[in-house]
Amino acid sequence: MITRPDSAAFGSCPMPKSRYDQILLGHGSGGRLSAELIQEVFLPAFGNDVLAALEDQATVRLGVDNGKPAPRVAFTTDSFVVRPLFFPGGNIGTLAVHGTVNDLAVGGAIPQFLAAAFILEEGLPLDDLRRIVASMSAACAAAGVTLVTGDTKVVDRGKGDGVFITTTGIGLVPAGRCLSIRNARPGDRILVSGTLGDHGIAILSVREGLEFETVLESDTAALNGLTETILTACPETRCMRDPTRGGLSSTLNELAEASRMGVELDEAAIPLRAEVRGACEMFGLDPLYVANEGKVTAVVPPEAAARVLTAMRSHPLGRNAAIVGTVVADHPGLVTLRSLIGGERVVPMLSGEQLPRIC
Numbered sequence: 001m002i003t004r005p006d007s008a009a010f011g012s013c014p015m016p017k018s019r020y021d022q023i024l025l026g027h028g029s030g031g032r033l034s035a036e037l038i039q040e041v042f043l044p045a046f047g048n049d050v051l052a053a054l055e056d057q058a059t060v061r062l063g064v065d066n067g068k069p070a071p072r073v074a075f076t077t078d079s080f081v082v083r084p085l086f087f088p089g090g091n092i093g094t095l096a097v098h099g100t101v102n103d104l105a106v107g108g109a110i111p112q113f114l115a116a117a118f119i120l121e122e123g124l125p126l127d128d129l130r131r132i133v134a135s136m137s138a139a140c141a142a143a144g145v146t147l148v149t150g151d152t153k154v155v156d157r158g159k160g161d162g163v164f165i166t167t168t169g170i171g172l173v174p175a176g177r178c179l180s181i182r183n184a185r186p187g188d189r190i191l192v193s194g195t196l197g198d199h200g201i202a203i204l205s206v207r208e209g210l211e212f213e214t215v216l217e218s219d220t221a222a223l224n225g226l227t228e229t230i231l232t233a234c235p236e237t238r239c240m241r242d243p244t245r246g247g248l249s250s251t252l253n254e255l256a257e258a259s260r261m262g263v264e265l266d267e268a269a270i271p272l273r274a275e276v277r278g279a280c281e282m283f284g285l286d287p288l289y290v291a292n293e294g295k296v297t298a299v300v301p302p303e304a305a306a307r308v309l310t311a312m313r314s315h316p317l318g319r320n321a322a323i324v325g326t327v328v329a330d331h332p333g334l335v336t337l338r339s340l341i342g343g344e345r346v347v348p349m350l351s352g353e354q355l356p357r358i359c
Contacts, residue, residue: 025356026351028245028356030244030245030246030250030291030350031245031246031249031250031289031349031350031351032348032349032350032351033351034245034246035254035349038054053180053182054254054258055107055180055181056076056102056103056106056107056241056242057074057075057076057103057104057106057107057109057169057171058074058075058076059072059073059074059075059107059109059173060072060073060075061073071172071173071175072172072173072175073109073170073171073172073173074104074107074108074109074169074170074171074172074173075168075169075170076100076103076104076168076169077100077166077167077168077169078096078099078100078103078166078167078168079164079165079166080092080095080096080099080164080165080166080167080359081161081164081357081359082095082203082357082358082359083161083203083207083357084203084206084207085128085132085162085163086128086131087202087203087206087218088202088205088206088215088216088217088218089199089202089217089218089219089220090135090217090218090220090293091131091132091135092132092163092165093131093132093133093134093135093136093139093165094135094136094138094139094220095218095220095293095359096116096136096165096166096167097114097136097139097140097143097145097147097167097222098139098143098220098221098222098223098293098294099167099244099293099359100114100167100168100169101114101143101145101169101222101223101224102222102223102224102242102293102294102296103169103242104169104170104171104224105171105222105223105224105226105227105228105240106179106223106227106239106240106241106242106296107171107173107179107240108173108174108177108178108179108227108231108240109171109172109173110171110172110173110174110224110228111143111144111145111169111170111171111224112145112146112169112170112171112172113145113146113147113148113169113170114140114145114146114147114148114167114168114169114170115147115148115149115150115167115168115169116136116147116150116151116165116166116167116168117150117151117152117153117165117166117167118150118151118152118153118163118164118165119153119154119155119160119163119164119165119166120152120153120154120155120160120162120163121154121155121156121157121158121159121160121161121162121163122154122155122156122157122160123157124160124162124163128162128163129163132163132165139222142222143222143224144224145169176235177231177235179237179238179239179240180238180239180258181239181241181254181255181258181259182258182259183238183239183259183299184238184239184255184259184261184299184327185238185259185261185301185327186261186327186328186329187301187302187326187327187328188238188299188300188301188302188326188327189299189300189301189302189304189305189323189325189326189327190252190263190265190297190298190299190323190324190325190326190327191297191298191299191300191305191308191309191312191321191322191323191324192243192248192270192271192295192296192297192298192321192322192324193223193226193295193296193297193298193312193317193318193320193321194219194271194294194295194317194318194319194320194321195219195271195272195273195276195295195320196243196247196248196270196271196272196276196287196288196290196292196295197247197272197273197276197280197287197290197291197292198216198217198218198219198273198276198292198294199218199219199220199290199291199292199293199294199358199359200247200290200291200292200354200355200358201216201275201276201279201280201290202216202217202218202219203218203291203355203358204279204283204355205279210279212275213275214275216273216275216276218293218294219292219293219294219295220293220294221293221294221317223242223294223295223296223317225315225317226296226312226315226317226318227240227296229311229312229314229315229318230296230298230300230308230311230312232311233304233307233308233310233311233312234300234301234304234307234308234311236300236301236304237298237299237300237304237308238299238300238301239255239298239299240296240297240298240299241254241255241296241297242292242293242295242296242297243291243292243295243297244291244292244293244359245291245358245359246289246291246349246350247287247288247289247290247291247292247350248270248288248289248292248297248324249286249288249289249335249347249348249349249350250289250349250350251297252265252297252325252335252347253335253347253348253349254349255299255327256332256333256334256335257333259327260332260333261327261328261329261332261333262327262328262329262330262331262332262333262334262335262336263325263326263327263328263334263335263336264325264326264328264335264336264337264338265288265324265325265335265336265337265338265347266324266325266337266338267337267338267339267340268338268340269322269323269324269325270287270288270322270324271320271321271322272287276290285354285355286354288337288347289350289354290354290355291355291358291359293359294317298312299327305323309321309322309323334346335347335348
């Protein structure tokens with residue numbers, strides 16, 4: 001059961017245009033406009049094989065070691081502009097640490113070091129900054145990473161919305177691991193580690209004054225312990241992703257396009273909290289597009305699916321894990337959903353922006 005004040009107003013974003021000459025909020029959605037921006041602006045300028053792989057992290061080798069190829073290093077960076085800065089279950093600081101750790105972990109890397117850059121707005125209460133930094137320190141300690149360098153800039157009052165944070169992470173990729181969304185094969189099973197949409201709806205609840213019968217918190221968490229559990233149970237795991245901006249839909253559309261496979265989802269198998277389902281119905285949102293910050297999607301060979309599911313459920317962050325779909329050779333590049341009433345529909349990549357400033 002959820003209630004909403006009559007005065008709350010639900011904002012909307014401009015509809016995407018096929019041709020545009022300025023940035024829209026939708027370019028930050030993690031959906032189709034984000035993909036177009038990357039393909040049309042960034043890849044032509046910086047194109048190389050590592051960048052073109054479009055994984056959540058870049059995996060590179062740094063020279064040689066005693067005449068042998070050096071160990072592989074995973075490298076990633078991410079910026080965080082969430083509004084509000086503090087929300088149920090976390091804040092912009094915990095989100096920044098977890099988001100970067102997770103981008104490393106889903107590539108099979110063991111996260112090691114972080115850097116952080118802060119853009120602070122004049123007038124930000126120093127106690128708020130202390131609270132954010134303290135939470136980042138605690139999140140680093142819990143994830144087993146060390147923040148070793150950073151930068152701070154201050155912008156004029158009204159120009160920065162409190163604080164923006166950019167974090168960069170480095171991790172080591174153990175020998176033999178080679179995860180990629182291009183690895184998916186027909187028959188592979190798709191698993192998620194728990195209920196979807198918790199982060200996005202927790203943010204929405206603060207913005208819109210929603211009240212739930214139970215407290216709904218963001219799922220923000222460091223996933224490196226869970227990803228190691230998955231890889232121990234199934235070293236042959238094809239790929240993993242954390243379905244953040246654009247939700248599960250964007251993650252699986254990227255997989256389908258990169259692997260030239262199809263994806264079939266079973267709506268009845270997708271875990272959702274009742275509060276998330278109710279809020280999505282109220283606002284006309286599809287939970288498949290709502291952001292998560294502490295969930296992992298894993299694609300594994302069919303014979304390993306039950307074993308991986310058991311392993312995921314043994315971990316505190318995977319208690320509600322489920323097998324939600326299958327990779328198929330049919331309809332390559334498309335994601336489809338078998339609905340609760342037995343129909344089937346295509347699940348396209350998100351167009352526009354459902355919930356801006358979500359991470």
